[in-house]
Amino acid sequence: MAGCSLLIRNGLVLVDGGDPHRPQQAEILVKDGVIAAIGDQAVVGAAAIPGITEIDAGGKLVSPGFINAHYHSHDTLAKGLMEQKPLETWRLLALPPQYPKRSREEIKARTLLGALECLRSGMTTVQDMVTLYPFDEEHLDAVLEAYDEIGLRAVVALQYADIKGINTIPFWKEVFPKELHGQLSTAAEPDARIDQLAYFEDTFLKKPCQFERITWALGPSAPERCTSDLIARTVALSETYDLPIFTHIYESKGMALQARMEYPEHGGSLIRRLDEEGLLGPRLNLAHSVWLQDAEIELLGETGTNVVINPLSNMKLKSGIPPILELQRAGVSLALGCDNCSCSDAQNIFQAMKLFGLMVHISDDQDQTPQAEAAFDAATTGGAHAVNRDADLGRIKVGARGDLVLFDLTDPSYVPLNSAVRQIVYTEGGRGVDTVIVDGRVVIDDGELKTMDQAKLLEQIMAVVPQFREDYAQIEKRVDKLQPYLDEAHRRIWAADVGGNRLFTGH
Numbered sequence: 001m002a003g004c005s006l007l008i009r010n011g012l013v014l015v016d017g018g019d020p021h022r023p024q025q026a027e028i029l030v031k032d033g034v035i036a037a038i039g040d041q042a043v044v045g046a047a048a049i050p051g052i053t054e055i056d057a058g059g060k061l062v063s064p065g066f067i068n069a070h071y072h073s074h075d076t077l078a079k080g081l082m083e084q085k086p087l088e089t090w091r092l093l094a095l096p097p098q099y100p101k102r103s104r105e106e107i108k109a110r111t112l113l114g115a116l117e118c119l120r121s122g123m124t125t126v127q128d129m130v131t132l133y134p135f136d137e138e139h140l141d142a143v144l145e146a147y148d149e150i151g152l153r154a155v156v157a158l159q160y161a162d163i164k165g166i167n168t169i170p171f172w173k174e175v176f177p178k179e180l181h182g183q184l185s186t187a188a189e190p191d192a193r194i195d196q197l198a199y200f201e202d203t204f205l206k207k208p209c210q211f212e213r214i215t216w217a218l219g220p221s222a223p224e225r226c227t228s229d230l231i232a233r234t235v236a237l238s239e240t241y242d243l244p245i246f247t248h249i250y251e252s253k254g255m256a257l258q259a260r261m262e263y264p265e266h267g268g269s270l271i272r273r274l275d276e277e278g279l280l281g282p283r284l285n286l287a288h289s290v291w292l293q294d295a296e297i298e299l300l301g302e303t304g305t306n307v308v309i310n311p312l313s314n315m316k317l318k319s320g321i322p323p324i325l326e327l328q329r330a331g332v333s334l335a336l337g338c339d340n341c342s343c344s345d346a347q348n349i350f351q352a353m354k355l356f357g358l359m360v361h362i363s364d365d366q367d368q369t370p371q372a373e374a375a376f377d378a379a380t381t382g383g384a385h386a387v388n389r390d391a392d393l394g395r396i397k398v399g400a401r402g403d404l405v406l407f408d409l410t411d412p413s414y415v416p417l418n419s420a421v422r423q424i425v426y427t428e429g430g431r432g433v434d435t436v437i438v439d440g441r442v443v444i445d446d447g448e449l450k451t452m453d454q455a456k457l458l459e460q461i462m463a464v465v466p467q468f469r470e471d472y473a474q475i476e477k478r479v480d481k482l483q484p485y486l487d488e489a490h491r492r493i494w495a496a497d498v499g500g501n502r503l504f505t506g507h
């Protein structure tokens with residue numbers, strides 16, 4: 001189905017380029033999924049479309065839909081399972097290579113669950129860097145089907161690697177007894193049975209996508225988990241098909257330390273390595289980037305490379321605080337993500353925006369940047385830039401897709417309405433999200449899912465939960481046995497000098 005047409009009347013609209021504090025009253029015409037007119041022309045245009053749906057947005061604030069620019073659908077069933085843990089331990093508990101093969105039903109149900117949470121939080125686009133392990137074509141189909149059915153826009157990347165992840169825990173060789181080495185696989189475990197990248201190209205990239213709201217990205221897991229050959233293939237595919245790339249970088253101090261130890265030929269810098277391998281540039285998005293050094297930040301600015309900030313998981317995994325201010329000063333485009341449910345634990349863009357806006361001031365009490373606006377931009381236009389859709393996502397303007405959120409201005413969060421942007425970022429928690437529109441189609445109305453039967457959807461999800469919980473319990477037991485060694489590895493990581501301090505909470 002092509003995008004829908006509708007006329008939204010009487011709302012207070014955050015029009016692109018307008019005052020973000022004082023939205024203006026305006027009508028919006030969405031025609032076949034695209035914003036065709038704003039203001040009086042919208043009403044004139046709508047008159048020529050017989051039977052067009054009208055939404056009365058009186059008492060509503062109309063915002064561009066939010067973009068979750070870093071997310072993984074693979075562990076949505078794991079929300080709330082864990083207290084905070086350092087990244088290296090969390091990975092062993094949370095990520096697909098630790099688990100037995102999942103059923104197609106579970107993959108579809110968990111994707112729908114994450115999508116529902118995103119939509120209820122006002123997100124109209126998600127970048128899903130999904131790990132399917134072991135890889136199964138049917139499972140990827142289940143992911144795509146889920147997004148298509150629920151009506152969330154998705155930019156899907158398979159997460160891939162070709163270096164075993166065990167060496168991503170610094171000191172593992174010294175710390176873990178030999179007999180336990182075989183139990184230490186991590187998220188970067190490559191699935192050697194199939195060349196996922198070749199499959200992905202042949203099956204999806206070479207022909208137009210059958211799903212209108214799904215586009216593609218590339219997901220090399222992290223530079224240290226990929227050989228130079230795999231990076232070169234990533235660069236080539238990105239150029240041939242004009243695809244954005246998402247990768248994890250310097251998420252934890254352990255990852256920074258590993259770079260210092262493993263890449264002496266690049267001065268211990270993953271950014272320098274990626275520069276030499278031709279990956280830096282406007283199509284590349286670096287998720288996390290907590291432990292960047294000053295010279296690396298400059299290089300990101302010079303090359304137009306983007307960063308996706310994930311404040312929720314960075315705090316929960318004790319990773320530290322990303323250098324938001326330094327990145328802003330270097331002119332790096334920032335987007336915002338909610339990352340995994342097992343470490344965030346919410347797909348809640350308001351929590352992420354608020355933390356983004358507040359974190360900056362821990363490291364610099366002189367900063368005068370309007371950070372609420374910066375956080376809002378990261379969650380809208382910054383996300384659009386990250387997914388290579390500057391032209392038509394993240395803004396309310398003629399020519400953009402009709403991806404919109406209507407907030408209820410009678411919610412206490414907006415009473416009185418002093419500044420729309422500050423109240424969305426600092427006051428809203430999700431309660432005020434009333435209507436969510438993707439491609440002109442109302443997906444959430446008065447807080448309720450319209451594209452699927454939500455009760456049935458929850459039943460499907462609950463049907464797969466017992467098996468997931470059983471498998472998680474087994475994994476937890478295994479990791480419990482490893483705990484003393486993981487603790488020792490972390491003590492050593494923490495004592496090491498990586499040439500920077502990201503205001504960590506310490507562990």
Ligand SMILES: Nc1nc2[nH]cnc2c(=O)[nH]1
Pocket residue numbers: 072095187188221248251313339340
């Ligand atoms: N934050 C995060 N880092 C990863 N590294 C490999 N997989 C993941 C993941 O799912 N989330």
